[in-house]
Amino acid sequence: MTNLKPILVIATMFLAVVMLWQVASITGFLTNETIPANVTIGNVAPTVATITCGSSNVVTPVACTNVTVNCWAVINDNNGANDIASVKGELYNGTAGCTSEDQDACYYSSNCTVFAAANGTARNYTCSFTFRYFAYNDLNWTGRMNVTDASASAASNTITPVQVQNLSAIDVVETYTYFGSIALGATSAEQTVTTTNCGNYVMSVNVSGTNLPCDSQGTITVGQIKYNLTAAQPYASSTALTTSSVDTNLNVARGTTDALSQGSTYWLLQAPATGVKGLCAGNMTFYAIRG
Amino acid sequence: MKASNYTIFRLLILFAVLAISYNIVYCVGIGISPTNINLQQILRGGYAETDMTLTNPSDEEVAYLVEIKGPEASWFSFKPATSGILPAKNSIAFKVIAEPPSFVPIGNYSIYLIFYGIPTSQMQNTGAGTRIIAGVAVPVVITISDVQIQHYLLRDVITPFSEECYPIKVYLDVQNDGNVRVTPSFQLKLWDSKGILVKEVNYTAETLLPTVREKLPVEIPYQIEGEYRCVPQGKYNVEVAAYLGNDLINNVTRPLEVLERGAITLRGELSNLSVPANVSAGQVVKLNAIFKNIGEKEVSAKLKAELYLNSSLVDVVQGDEVRVWPGTSDTITAYFTPEQAGTYSITAWSVFEGKTTNTISSSIYVAERQLPLLEIAIIAVIAAIVIGIIVWWKRNH
Numbered sequence: 001m002t003n004l005k006p007i008l009v010i011a012t013m014f015l016a017v018v019m020l021w022q023v024a025s026i027t028g029f030l031t032n033e034t035i036p037a038n039v040t041i042g043n044v045a046p047t048v049a050t051i052t053c054g055s056s057n058v059v060t061p062v063a064c065t066n067v068t069v070n071c072w073a074v075i076n077d078n079n080g081a082n083d084i085a086s087v088k089g090e091l092y093n094g095t096a097g098c099t100s101e102d103q104d105a106c107y108y109s110s111n112c113t114v115f116a117a118a119n120g121t122a123r124n125y126t127c128s129f130t131f132r133y134f135a136y137n138d139l140n141w142t143g144r145m146n147v148t149d150a151s152a153s154a155a156s157n158t159i160t161p162v163q164v165q166n167l168s169a170i171d172v173v174e175t176y177t178y179f180g181s182i183a184l185g186a187t188s189a190e191q192t193v194t195t196t197n198c199g200n201y202v203m204s205v206n207v208s209g210t211n212l213p214c215d216s217q218g219t220i221t222v223g224q225i226k227y228n229l230t231a232a233q234p235y236a237s238s239t240a241l242t243t244s245s246v247d248t249n250l251n252v253a254r255g256t257t258d259a260l261s262q263g264s265t266y267w268l269l270q271a272p273a274t275g276v277k278g279l280c281a282g283n284m285t286f287y288a289i290r291g
Numbered sequence: 292m293k294a295s296n297y298t299i300f301r302l303l304i305l306f307a308v309l310a311i312s313y314n315i316v317y318c319v320g321i322g323i324s325p326t327n328i329n330l331q332q333i334l335r336g337g338y339a340e341t342d343m344t345l346t347n348p349s350d351e352e353v354a355y356l357v358e359i360k361g362p363e364a365s366w367f368s369f370k371p372a373t374s375g376i377l378p379a380k381n382s383i384a385f386k387v388i389a390e391p392p393s394f395v396p397i398g399n400y401s402i403y404l405i406f407y408g409i410p411t412s413q414m415q416n417t418g419a420g421t422r423i424i425a426g427v428a429v430p431v432v433i434t435i436s437d438v439q440i441q442h443y444l445l446r447d448v449i450t451p452f453s454e455e456c457y458p459i460k461v462y463l464d465v466q467n468d469g470n471v472r473v474t475p476s477f478q479l480k481l482w483d484s485k486g487i488l489v490k491e492v493n494y495t496a497e498t499l500l501p502t503v504r505e506k507l508p509v510e511i512p513y514q515i516e517g518e519y520r521c522v523p524q525g526k527y528n529v530e531v532a533a534y535l536g537n538d539l540i541n542n543v544t545r546p547l548e549v550l551e552r553g554a555i556t557l558r559g560e561l562s563n564l565s566v567p568a569n570v571s572a573g574q575v576v577k578l579n580a581i582f583k584n585i586g587e588k589e590v591s592a593k594l595k596a597e598l599y600l601n602s603s604l605v606d607v608v609q610g611d612e613v614r615v616w617p618g619t620s621d622t623i624t625a626y627f628t629p630e631q632a633g634t635y636s637i638t639a640w641s642v643f644e645g646k647t648t649n650t651i652s653s654s655i656y657v658a659e660r661q662l663p664l665l666e667i668a669i670i671a672v673i674a675a676i677v678i679g680i681i682v683w684w685k686r687n688h
Contacts, residue, residue, distance in 0.1 A: 287426030
């Protein structure tokens with residue numbers, strides 16, 4: 001064992017040196033020290049370039065359907081595009097601006113998204129709005145984009161006028177009016193025809209019709225069909241349908257919420273006392289003109 | 292099945308059918324935008340057109356039909372056609388064209404266009420009934436004049452992002468607001484941010500019919516004259532002057548940005564980072580992600596990922612390159628071997644043609660290392676040999 005002593009001493013010293021080296025490396029004693037050079041770059045507010053909404057600042061609504069309207073612009077931040085913290089968009093009617101959506105005259109997008117690559121300081125942002133068919137139609141819409149950077153510096157820009165095209169549209173909630181089997185000289189049960197205003201104007205409803213030829217015998221003339229704007233009215237006091245269109249005086253208001261704006265007419269058919277038999281079919285036309 | 296049970300079963304089916312039938316509401320509708328047409332100062336023998344959108348708002352297909360009410364019906368034509376089929380919840384672009392004859396007196400003419408939606412389904416064979424047709428009326432006023440108006444407007448200049456050493460495309464939104472054909476010409480100037488003129492281009496468009504509006508694409512060459520270099524990356528203004536002959540009509544200036552080379556043609560998106568569910572320390576882990584080439588050129592893409600354990604970066608890995616064609620997606624892969632157990636956070640991105648995509652994140656739980664049976668057996672054998680040697684040594688010394 002006495003022969004091993006010098007070897008153990010040398011090994012212990014070697015291990016001690018290795019440990020010291022490690023400790024020195026970890027604490028940085030044996031590495032090059034870098035003296036930090038601090039430079040503070042000031043914040044520059046971002047900017048919003050020209051905004052475009054819809055198709056060349058024209059929005060075309062679609063009957064009884066919501067459409068996506070985009071407003072987009074290049075947003076620049078000279079501190080770097082990553083400094084852009086949030087982009088919000090508004091599309092509103094009038095001059096007041098808006099912060100919460102009402103579907104009629106104010107649309108608000110709280111999270112606009114980057115939709116195209118850009119260089120180090122600029123990004124192309126788009127704000128999307130679910131635009132309702134009934135929203136106010138005129139030339140007084142404004143598109144606005146608001147940007148805030150990481151240092152809470154804000155900027156905005158607007159585009160005006162944005163035009164919302166006018167839209168005339170109706171949807172009749174029945175495709176056929178069935179008066180059913182009627183005895184000669186008898187009056188049918190009342191049938192209701194409901195008209196939905198799918199546009200962005202008051203719609204004035206006009207009606208016309210045709211005679212109802214029967215497949216076995218004779219024809220029911222168009223005047224045998226009568227309508228009323230009030231339910232459960234007698235046949236005698238109702239208005240006869242004609243082959244030329246007549247204003248029913250039913251005006252269906254423009255919608256202002258997602259609830260459908262509708263109006264109804266009530267229909268009766270009185271079969272002639274003689275001369276008809278079988279299946280009798282004709283046409284009724286509901287056409288609307290902006291009121 | 293007993294007869295009574297069979298009858299009940301048939302009644303239930305009948306009730307179900309009736310219930311379903313009762314809830315089906317068929318509709319017929321039609322919509323048109325805009326709701327009125329005003330064609331001003333149209334020449335005798337002239338031309339005017341206007342764009343409309345025809346919509347079927349109902350849940351059923353309709354046949355559409357356009358009727359013109361008024362003595363001037365023969366002046367009008369329609370594109371694509373005066374009748375056709377409009378599927379449920381669908382729209383079509385519709386062009387109304389007016390071509391008054393050359394002998395018509397000067398004055399105002401009013402007509403109505405009525406757009407009908409007619410159900411295409413068949414009427415049931417029960418008693419008396421009427422088919423319902425929906426229609427919307429569009430009033431049209433047309434003013435015939437003998438005064439020639441030669442004019443158009445440059446309404447807008449659309450300037451999408453451009454890319455260094457790639458043709459700079461702009462779109463000129465022009466409309467002939469006169470009543471005779473015009474041939475617009477344009478002078479395009481590209482100014483840099485210091486106000487120095489970088490490029491100048493002259494462009495003459497095709498003849499534009501009265502009232503027609505078009506977006507004309509124009510390319511500005513990317514090479515700077517007299518210098519063998521491209522228009523460099525940066526912010527510019529495009530100033531477009533619209534001319535009719537030698538007369539200046541109007542000017543429009545819009546900002547334009549030239550991005551670094553590849554910013555538009557080389558673009559990629561990374562999504563769907565997936566990792567295996569059960570992993571132990573020491574096992575090789577396969578990371579998969581989907582690279583989508585949304586640019587215009589073929590690219591080589593590889594996956595890179597940073598792995599964090601307890602918020603400390605423990606490894607950076609990358610996979611092999613995969614060729615991905617424009618408009619297609621492919622799976623890219625990278626591997627790593629976790630040395631310790633724990634929950635690793637993974638942040639991955641793709642590197643392609645010197646560019647990087649968006650980053651996506653995931654996490655993976657790594658269980659304690661499990662020694663395989665072979666390793667345990669070898670260790671046991673070695674231990675037995677060592678113990679044997681010690682025992683033998685003690686007995687012999």
